[in-house]
Amino acid sequence: xxxxxxxxxxxxxxxxxxxxxxxANDVANSMATAVGxxxxxxxxxxxxxxxxxxxxxxxxxxxxTDTIRKGIVSTEILTDPHLAxxxxxxxxxxxxxxxSFATWKSLPVSTTHSIVGAMVGFGIMxxxxxxxxxxxxxxxxxxxxISPVFSLIIAVIMFKIxxxxxxxREDAFQWAIKLSPGFIGLTVFVIxxxxxxxxxxxxxxxxxxxxxxxxxxxxxxxxxxxGKGLLxxxxxxxxxxxxxxxxxxxxxxxxxxxxxxxANDVANAIGPVAVIYFLVKTGxxxxxxPVPVFLLFFGGVGIASGIAMAGHRVxxxxxxxxxxxxxxxxxxxxxxxATTVLLASKLGLPVSTTHxxxxxxxxxxxxxxxxxxxxxxxxxxxxxxxxxxxASAITSMVIFKILQFFL
Amino acid sequence: xxxxxxxMFMTSPFSGLEEHAEKVKECAWIFQHAIExxxxxxxxxxxxxRKEVARIESQADAIKRRIRGHIPKGAILQVDKFTxxxxxxxxxxxxxxxxxxxxxxxxxxxxGVPEELEKEFLLLVDAVIDPVDELSRMVAEARKYFSNxxxxxxxxxxxxxxxxREQEHLADEAExxxxxxxxxxxxxxxxxxxxxxxxxxxxxxxxxxxxxxxMMRAMIAR
Numbered sequence: 001x002x003x004x005x006x007x008x009x010x011x012x013x014x015x016x017x018x019x020x021x022x023x024a025n026d027v028a029n030s031m032a033t034a035v036g037x038x039x040x041x042x043x044x045x046x047x048x049x050x051x052x053x054x055x056x057x058x059x060x061x062x063x064x065t066d067t068i069r070k071g072i073v074s075t076e077i078l079t080d081p082h083l084a085x086x087x088x089x090x091x092x093x094x095x096x097x098x099x100s101f102a103t104w105k106s107l108p109v110s111t112t113h114s115i116v117g118a119m120v121g122f123g124i125m126x127x128x129x130x131x132x133x134x135x136x137x138x139x140x141x142x143x144x145x146i147s148p149v150f151s152l153i154i155a156v157i158m159f160k161i162x163x164x165x166x167x168x169r170e171d172a173f174q175w176a177i178k179l180s181p182g183f184i185g186l187t188v189f190v191i192x193x194x195x196x197x198x199x200x201x202x203x204x205x206x207x208x209x210x211x212x213x214x215x216x217x218x219x220x221x222x223x224x225x226x227g228k229g230l231l232x233x234x235x236x237x238x239x240x241x242x243x244x245x246x247x248x249x250x251x252x253x254x255x256x257x258x259x260x261x262x263a264n265d266v267a268n269a270i271g272p273v274a275v276i277y278f279l280v281k282t283g284x285x286x287x288x289x290p291v292p293v294f295l296l297f298f299g300g301v302g303i304a305s306g307i308a309m310a311g312h313r314v315x316x317x318x319x320x321x322x323x324x325x326x327x328x329x330x331x332x333x334x335x336x337x338a339t340t341v342l343l344a345s346k347l348g349l350p351v352s353t354t355h356x357x358x359x360x361x362x363x364x365x366x367x368x369x370x371x372x373x374x375x376x377x378x379x380x381x382x383x384x385x386x387x388x389x390x391a392s393a394i395t396s397m398v399i400f401k402i403l404q405f406f407l
Numbered sequence: 408x409x410x411x412x413x414x415m416f417m418t419s420p421f422s423g424l425e426e427h428a429e430k431v432k433e434c435a436w437i438f439q440h441a442i443e444x445x446x447x448x449x450x451x452x453x454x455x456x457r458k459e460v461a462r463i464e465s466q467a468d469a470i471k472r473r474i475r476g477h478i479p480k481g482a483i484l485q486v487d488k489f490t491x492x493x494x495x496x497x498x499x500x501x502x503x504x505x506x507x508x509x510x511x512x513x514x515x516x517x518x519g520v521p522e523e524l525e526k527e528f529l530l531l532v533d534a535v536i537d538p539v540d541e542l543s544r545m546v547a548e549a550r551k552y553f554s555n556x557x558x559x560x561x562x563x564x565x566x567x568x569x570x571x572r573e574q575e576h577l578a579d580e581a582e583x584x585x586x587x588x589x590x591x592x593x594x595x596x597x598x599x600x601x602x603x604x605x606x607x608x609x610x611x612x613x614x615x616x617x618x619x620x621x622m623m624r625a626m627i628a629r
Binding site: 028032036108163167168169170172242243317318321322323324325326354357358361362365366368369370371372373374375376377378379380381 | 412413414415416417418419420421478479480481482483484485553554555556557558559
């Protein structure tokens, strides 16, 4: 066997490990509010998240991936296949190491930003500082501020609307039923648009913006009307009715986030693996590489097994710590996060669902929706967001130098 | 394990308030027992009950400190932080007054409450226990209001606040009547001083309960 095959095996191992970590770390993003608000049980959450992540990865995940995630480094450095091979491997290794360090230390980091940072490290080593697209990198920096702030604003507005038009009304339940098509429709609208704009399957379908808007609008109206009918039929208890209505909408948003996460994040793990695979097979690589379905499946299984094995610990903590979250609040957080991710990716910012969700919780807290929220912790969380890029970049640089010595 | 936004959720101060209110209620019961015991001719357990109240009071104090100590600077609550602390302070004063009353009695346990004043004294005690009992219900109902923000639920809390005010008024009347009777039936200056002071301390229990109600009214204001 040539060294290339060894590299491929190591690449696969670390790709799986990275996927495992994505599953373990990010399952909280999709399911935390649902579990915290007792919309679903921990077991249900893990099951749903595992299945939907796998489905998302295989069926919606991209069959083509950028050689370098988010185009942060110019592709000129890839002209030398040998260098590219070492680079892809060191980036993958560095990102995996940082994410697993974060998992071990329980630090909330973005897996996307880890791989971006690792690519920057490799880029600096291979092509010098000049080959880094600083404007693209500044978009990453911008996203640290924009995604939480944006999500915060949406969450505040959403909760205030629910408060004013439903909760504080004397006949809250009737109003909730009456307005439910609005909330269901809005949610479906955002989900449908995210699906078209954000997931790789959506971009394969190549639907134009006006058409997508029209489609989403139609779906929203349809689901809204149908949803109202179903809610009226199935929810009878007027005392808990309002929360019950939002419980059902919330389950929908959680499922969507799980699906989208599988579709989008699988590339963080298997993108570099695909580059290595392609290099070993053909010897060259362009700006994009095809991703075979078996690789997507491989990544999806990695994410699902991460959820299955480590997700329980995450969910236990969430279930016991978030005790005061109700379905209306959970809905606001989920809706704010999903909308932020949609709008930001439409603007071309590499946002992380984690960051958006943190902003959503802050927003509901500011709108006085939560009994007690600690804002001081946000500063700490942000430090790790910022640390992610340089930390994985430096690790990547070190690994690159070591590998270059051996290979 | 630290998970993205889990660390943002803190223990709600309302759990502590409820716990504290329960301690107050518990003390009120023991206080009532102690007074009944005192008025019975042969009372052995008064001292024991007094110590029990002191013990619970120190537990409640620990809860109070825990609530205050667990609200960091960056915390955002549903209610204004200072109103919450003042509410807690008033609720704690109810407990202090209960303890003070028993201590004051114990300083002059021998003649105790003169037989002619027993009826009026018992009326006063009953009048101040009612608002104290209402406190724990008020906290629980307020917590419900903050979780559903329902206008009906706000009315429930407002009604309790109003009840507290009315009960405090009744307690005031009972206190005044007891004082009046003290001067009518007693001539011994030491007994008069002891009884008047006792009436004031017991009366202050209802005052603090009403103040707590006023703070609650401020907390649920829209």
